[in-house]
Amino acid sequence: MSQHRHPGAPGRAGAVPALPDLPEATVARLPEYLRALHNVADSGHETVSSEGLASAAGVNSAKLRKDLSHLGSYGTRGVGYDVALLIEQIEYVLGLTQRRAVALVGVGNLGHALAGYDGFASRGFRIAALLDADPARVGEEINGMIVRHVDELPQVVAEESIAIGVIATPAGAAQGVADQLVAVGVTSILNFAPCVLSVPEGVDVRKVDLAIELQILSFHEHRKASLTALPATGGSALTALPGGLAATDTQEAIGT
Amino acid sequence: MSQHRHPGAPGRAGAVPALPDLPEATVARLPEYLRALHNVADSGHETVSSEGLASAAGVNSAKLRKDLSHLGSYGTRGVGYDVALLIEQIEYVLGLTQRRAVALVGVGNLGHALAGYDGFASRGFRIAALLDADPARVGEEINGMIVRHVDELPQVVAEESIAIGVIATPAGAAQGVADQLVAVGVTSILNFAPCVLSVPEGVDVRKVDLAIELQILSFHEHRKASLTALPATGGSALTALPGGLAATDTQEAIGT
DNA sequence: CGCGATTTGTGCACGTCTTCACAAGCGCCT
DNA sequence: AGGCGCTTGTGAAGACGTGCACAAATCGCG
Numbered sequence: 001m002s003q004h005r006h007p008g009a010p011g012r013a014g015a016v017p018a019l020p021d022l023p024e025a026t027v028a029r030l031p032e033y034l035r036a037l038h039n040v041a042d043s044g045h046e047t048v049s050s051e052g053l054a055s056a057a058g059v060n061s062a063k064l065r066k067d068l069s070h071l072g073s074y075g076t077r078g079v080g081y082d083v084a085l086l087i088e089q090i091e092y093v094l095g096l097t098q099r100r101a102v103a104l105v106g107v108g109n110l111g112h113a114l115a116g117y118d119g120f121a122s123r124g125f126r127i128a129a130l131l132d133a134d135p136a137r138v139g140e141e142i143n144g145m146i147v148r149h150v151d152e153l154p155q156v157v158a159e160e161s162i163a164i165g166v167i168a169t170p171a172g173a174a175q176g177v178a179d180q181l182v183a184v185g186v187t188s189i190l191n192f193a194p195c196v197l198s199v200p201e202g203v204d205v206r207k208v209d210l211a212i213e214l215q216i217l218s219f220h221e222h223r224k225a226s227l228t229a230l231p232a233t234g235g236s237a238l239t240a241l242p243g244g245l246a247a248t249d250t251q252e253a254i255g256t
Numbered sequence: 257m258s259q260h261r262h263p264g265a266p267g268r269a270g271a272v273p274a275l276p277d278l279p280e281a282t283v284a285r286l287p288e289y290l291r292a293l294h295n296v297a298d299s300g301h302e303t304v305s306s307e308g309l310a311s312a313a314g315v316n317s318a319k320l321r322k323d324l325s326h327l328g329s330y331g332t333r334g335v336g337y338d339v340a341l342l343i344e345q346i347e348y349v350l351g352l353t354q355r356r357a358v359a360l361v362g363v364g365n366l367g368h369a370l371a372g373y374d375g376f377a378s379r380g381f382r383i384a385a386l387l388d389a390d391p392a393r394v395g396e397e398i399n400g401m402i403v404r405h406v407d408e409l410p411q412v413v414a415e416e417s418i419a420i421g422v423i424a425t426p427a428g429a430a431q432g433v434a435d436q437l438v439a440v441g442v443t444s445i446l447n448f449a450p451c452v453l454s455v456p457e458g459v460d461v462r463k464v465d466l467a468i469e470l471q472i473l474s475f476h477e478h479r480k481a482s483l484t485a486l487p488a489t490g491g492s493a494l495t496a497l498p499g500g501l502a503a504t505d506t507q508e509a510i511g512t
Numbered sequence: 513c514g515c516g517a518t519t520t521g522t523g524c525a526c527g528t529c530t531t532c533a534c535a536a537g538c539g540c541c542t
Numbered sequence: 543a544g545g546c547g548c549t550t551g552t553g554a555a556g557a558c559g560t561g562c563a564c565a566a567a568t569c570g571c572g
Contacts, residue, residue, distance in 0.1 A: 050521095065519095066522080076519085078520080079519070079520090081520090
């Protein structure tokens, strides 16, 4: 392993240099590494150690090294990782070498915000279409784009070669929209509606539920409260939490 | 074990009936079960089997049973789970018996949408304060609430006894806001800014990064494309994905 | 040219999560 | 009252993810 030759990234023509099938946990962390790497690059460093990158990404350095090793990584012992090269590698693996077009269905409260979110544009995506089922919303202009009716999905997807759909409708409408998306060839869905989607095999769904995140935090609050209520000496239950707002993980000190 | 007596939920006075410390993976799924249970309740069923609830929540029934067993669960063999009782139990464990107040910092694009998101209100939370650092935004009314300046945090937190903060600022401002939140006694943070927060021990942080979710989907798209490109017979690469938009997981057929 | 400082890549052990498979328990019907 | 079918709760096995600790590799310096 690790003869110094780049297996896939640079010659980005035919693609298909046999993507290694990474552990899901690793895949989920690669985007975070990518973001951290861009920060490091912006701060002028050409290389970064696993330690430095790990703390910038909020993980343990051993985990980071193992993750990177899975993609046949590009580090140099005694030196660290070449920032530019690693960015290129991760972007390649994540399929971000070309900007991906996504369709956003549901331009309500949340959809509106997503349509205007520039974090998508800066991280490899292009919102290529806004769609809604409500005729009252069709025609509205958001962020320079016109909202079209969801029934135009077939044309829209064909025009823009869209493979990813984002659902930001109410829960009741989500399954229907998912079916429509699948029917026109979308194979990845990001679902913001609080419901389970059922899709054919081969279609990937990820779900983001804002209330669930809060509920998980609520559990920990509850547990913390029930612990500080009994134990002996501690004192300073809910109201205290005195000074020390200092660091714990220390992500500063990146390259150097 | 499992003598039929409710360890904690009903007598909701003194609390502290020794929360069992659940596996994190279980905690992360409880909110989904809760949502599914409300659906079941709305459809009129009084009991539900692990199979039924599991498919409504999009998980495997063995996993659901084990999860519920961790909280000393309330099922009856041969019958299933009492829907109302289970709802009460899970809400208790998640600390949702009283509505929790949260402070939302950052009323930009995304923050605006979060402020108007009714999913919070209906799932046990109350947005008790909107804050922003930009003087131009202070005073604005959103959804019946007035935006206050972030420096008023100490008063706001005291007034409303807030323990959870939501950060929806740009990445650059997030760490500063987190420090401020921690300083006034907030012990749980939901972070929408694309950056790592460093906080003292005892403070919980959960992160939601919308672009990361898309990048994970992008990886799977890339992999699917690189697989359908080579293999022999398949054909129908990107453009096809013919009919069959049918079900796979089938979450319908809930109780019955 | 060799040596020491540094940092990656990884074998191994450990812990957590998932899944299977089945005994124990419950209600209903005869 | 007894038996039968259904469903929970759980032990045990397996899969997966994590973190330690160290050998291998590279650089820079004397």
